[in-house]
Amino acid sequence: MDAKPRLVEQSLFGVESVIATAYEHHVGNLTGAIADYIPELAAADPNKFGIAVATESGKLFAIGDAEAPFTMQSVSKAFVYCLAQELIGKDAVIERVGVEPSGDAFNAIVFDPHTNRPFNPMVNAGAITVAGIVHQVAGSGAFDLIVDRLSEAAGRRLKMDHAVYRSEAETGHRNRAIGHLLRNVGVLKGSVDEVVDLYFRQCSIVVTATDLARMGATLANLGENPVTGRQVFDLLAVRNTLAVMFTCGMYDYSGNWAFDVGVPAKSGVGGGIVGVVNRQLGIGTFSPRVDPKGNSVRGVASFKEVANELGLHAFDSSNFGSTFIRSIV
Amino acid sequence: MKLVEETHGRVILVTASGRLDGTTSPAFGERLEKLAAAVEPRLVVDFSGIDFVSSAGLRTVLTVLKRVKAANGMLALCAVQDPVKEVLDITGFTGMLAVHSGRAEALAALA
Numbered sequence: 312m313d314a315k316p317r318l319v320e321q322s323l324f325g326v327e328s329v330i331a332t333a334y335e336h337h338v339g340n341l342t343g344a345i346a347d348y349i350p351e352l353a354a355a356d357p358n359k360f361g362i363a364v365a366t367e368s369g370k371l372f373a374i375g376d377a378e379a380p381f382t383m384q385s386v387s388k389a390f391v392y393c394l395a396q397e398l399i400g401k402d403a404v405i406e407r408v409g410v411e412p413s414g415d416a417f418n419a420i421v422f423d424p425h426t427n428r429p430f431n432p433m434v435n436a437g438a439i440t441v442a443g444i445v446h447q448v449a450g451s452g453a454f455d456l457i458v459d460r461l462s463e464a465a466g467r468r469l470k471m472d473h474a475v476y477r478s479e480a481e482t483g484h485r486n487r488a489i490g491h492l493l494r495n496v497g498v499l500k501g502s503v504d505e506v507v508d509l510y511f512r513q514c515s516i517v518v519t520a521t522d523l524a525r526m527g528a529t530l531a532n533l534g535e536n537p538v539t540g541r542q543v544f545d546l547l548a549v550r551n552t553l554a555v556m557f558t559c560g561m562y563d564y565s566g567n568w569a570f571d572v573g574v575p576a577k578s579g580v581g582g583g584i585v586g587v588v589n590r591q592l593g594i595g596t597f598s599p600r601v602d603p604k605g606n607s608v609r610g611v612a613s614f615k616e617v618a619n620e621l622g623l624h625a626f627d628s629s630n631f632g633s634t635f636i637r638s639i640v
Numbered sequence: 641m642k643l644v645e646e647t648h649g650r651v652i653l654v655t656a657s658g659r660l661d662g663t664t665s666p667a668f669g670e671r672l673e674k675l676a677a678a679v680e681p682r683l684v685v686d687f688s689g690i691d692f693v694s695s696a697g698l699r700t701v702l703t704v705l706k707r708v709k710a711a712n713g714m715l716a717l718c719a720v721q722d723p724v725k726e727v728l729d730i731t732g733f734t735g736m737l738a739v740h741s742g743r744a745e746a747l748a749a750l751a
Contacts, residue, residue, distance in 0.1 A: 325692055329661075619662050622695025622731070628702055629695050629731040 326621065327372050330362055333616040334374045343600030343608035346580035351478030355381065355582065355599040360609050362617075363524035363595045367532040377520040381597055382475045384579030385417060385433070385605075386523065387461070387513040388441070389556050392432040393530070394460050395444040396548035404444065407498040408437040410551075412559045412566065417605060420489055427496050433559040433577065436489045442510040443499040454512045461516060463543045464526040466536055469516050476515035483511055514579075520595040523585040527593020530575075553587055557625070564604045564611075572614050573624030584610040588623050642689070643671055651682040651750045653743065657689025660697030669700040673707050681713035684746040688719035693727060705737060714738070718746035 338360055347353035361377035396404050409423050413430035423430050429437035446453045454471075462469045490507040493499035499506055518526075529536045530553060534544035544552075556575035561568040568576065574594075576586040582599030584607055586592075594617065598609035622629040631637055641664035644655045652675055660668060675683055683704075693701075701717075708715040716738035720728065728734045740746035 325694065328692070329694065332661075332663075616662065619696045620694040622698070627695060628699050629733070631732065 329617055329620045330364055330372055330374055333613045334362055336616060337609045337612045340609050340612060343602050345599050346601050349479050351475045352581060357600050360598040361520040362613055363521040365524035365528035365593045367528060367537050367591055369537040373521050379597060380517045380519055381583055382472050382581045383516045383518050384514045384581040386577050386579040386583050386585055387516055388433050388438040389552055389577040390461050391457055391513055392441050393544045393548045393552040395441045396551060397545040398448045399444055401551055408432050408440045410555050414563055417562045418485055428498055431555055431559040435486055439490050439507060439510050440493055440498050443506040446506045446509050447500050453509050457513050463536060463541055464529040465522040466525050466538045469518060471512055471515045472517050476511055479511040479514060520597040523583055523595025524593045527585045527587045527595060530587045531589055531591055531593050553589060561606055562604045564606055572618045573626060574618060578606045580605045582607045586614055641668055648747050649751055651684055651747055653684045653686060655686040659692045660690050661694040662696035665697045665700035669703055672704045676704060676707040676711055681708055681711055682750045683708060683715045684750060685717050686719050686743060687717050690724055691721060693724050698731060698733060714750050716740055716746045716750055718743055
C-alpha cells in the first residue's frame with residue numbers, strides 16, 4: 312500500500328475533507344481485476360488509487376496516486392468527440408454517429424437498427440467513426456491534432472505510451488472488424504487501417520488523475536482551460552459532449568450511473584474516470600481494477616460518495632435547474 | 641454526531657454536534673423523524689455544534705422538514721455557524737427552513 316496520502320492546496324469549505332474521506336473509505340477495496348485483453352495493460356500496478364478535483368477557478372485538490380500515469384483508453388473518446396464537432400459541425404457528426412445509449416458492451420458489433428449507424432460516440436464503433444472524422448480532416452496530422460488539443464485541455468504536454476499502443480495494434484482485430492463494417496455502411500471514409508491505428512494511438516495517450524481533473528475542468532469552464540486561459544474546445548461542442556457523457560459515458564452502466572451519480576463522465580479500462588460538474592468542477596480518478604463492465608471499481612465508488620456529499624447529482628435537491636430562470640422569475 | 645434532546649413545553653429542542661454528512665445523517669434523520677412522528681410536532685435543532693454539513697446532510701434536513709410539515713408541525717434551526725449558514729443560503733434552503741439566531745428566539749417562535 313502507498314505511503315500516507317497528501318493533499319494539495321487545501322481551501323474551499325469541506326471539499327478537501329470530502330475527497331480525503333472518500334479516499335480513506337475506498338482505498339482498501341481491492342475488488343475488480345486489471346483489464347488484460349490489451350496485454351500491456353496487465354502490467355499496471357493494481358494497488359494504485361488517486362483522486363483529483365480541479366475547479367473552474369483553477370484550484371486543485373489531489374490525493375493518493377493522483378500523479379500516477381496510465382493510458383486514457385476510452386476516456387479519450389469524449390474529448391475527441393468534442394474536437395470532431397468543431398471540425399465538421401454537430402449535424403455532420405450526428406449523420407455518422409448517433410447519441411443514443413445502446414445498453415450494449417463497449418466493443419459490441421451492433422449498429423442502431425433504425426439508422427444503421429453506431430449508437431453513440433462512447434462505444435468503440437462510434438469512437439472509431441469519430442476518429443475517422445478527424446483523420447478525414449487532418450490526414451497524417453490527425454494524431455498530432457488530437458494530442459495538441461488534449462494537451463491544451465490538461466495544461467501540459469501529453470504523450471503516447473508506445474508499448475500500450477503496440478499491444479493494442481497487435482491485438483485489435485475486433486476493432487479492425489468494426490472499422491471495416493463502418494466503411495461498409497459509409498460512415499468511415501478513407502483507409503480503415505489508418506483510422507483504426509489513429510484510434511489505437513488516442514487510446515494510448517498517457518494521463519494522470521490530476522490531468523483528467525484539469526481536462527474535466529476545461530469542459531466545465533465552457534471549454535476554456537481555467538489555468539492557462541486558452542479556449543480549448545468550442546462552447547456548443549462542450550455542451551453536446553457533456554450530454555453524451557451523461558447518457559452514454561460509463562459503458563453499459565451508464566443508466567445506473569446517471570441514476571446514482573448524476574454527472575457527465577467517461578471511463579476507460581485503463582482505470583481512469585473523468586467527471587464534470589458544469590461550470591464548476593472536473594474530477595479525475597485512477598484505480599486500475601475494473602468491474603466486468605470495464606469501469607474502475609474504486610473510481611465508481613469514490614464518485615458515488617463524492618457526488619453524494621457534495622451534491623453533484625444534476626437533480627440533487629440543492630441544485631437549481633436554470634440560473635437564468637432564477638434571475639428572471 | 642451527538643444528539644441531546646430537551647423538552648420546552650410543546651417544543652422539543654435537539655442539540656446536535658459534529659459533522660452532518662453522508663455517514664452521520666442517517667442516524668440524525670432517523671432520530672428526528674421519530675420525533676416528527678408525534679402529532680403536530682414542534683422541533684428546534686440547535687446547530688451551534690455543527691461545523692460541517694454536506695449535501696447529503698442537507699437532504700436529510702429537508703426530508704425531516706417534509707415529514708414535519710406533513711404532520712402539521714414546525715421545524716426550525718438555530719445558532720447556525722457562519723460557514724453552514726452560507727451553505728444554507730446559497731443552496732436556497734433558508735428560503736424553506738426557519739433559521740433563528742439563538743435558542744430563545746427559536747423556542748419563542750415555536751411555542
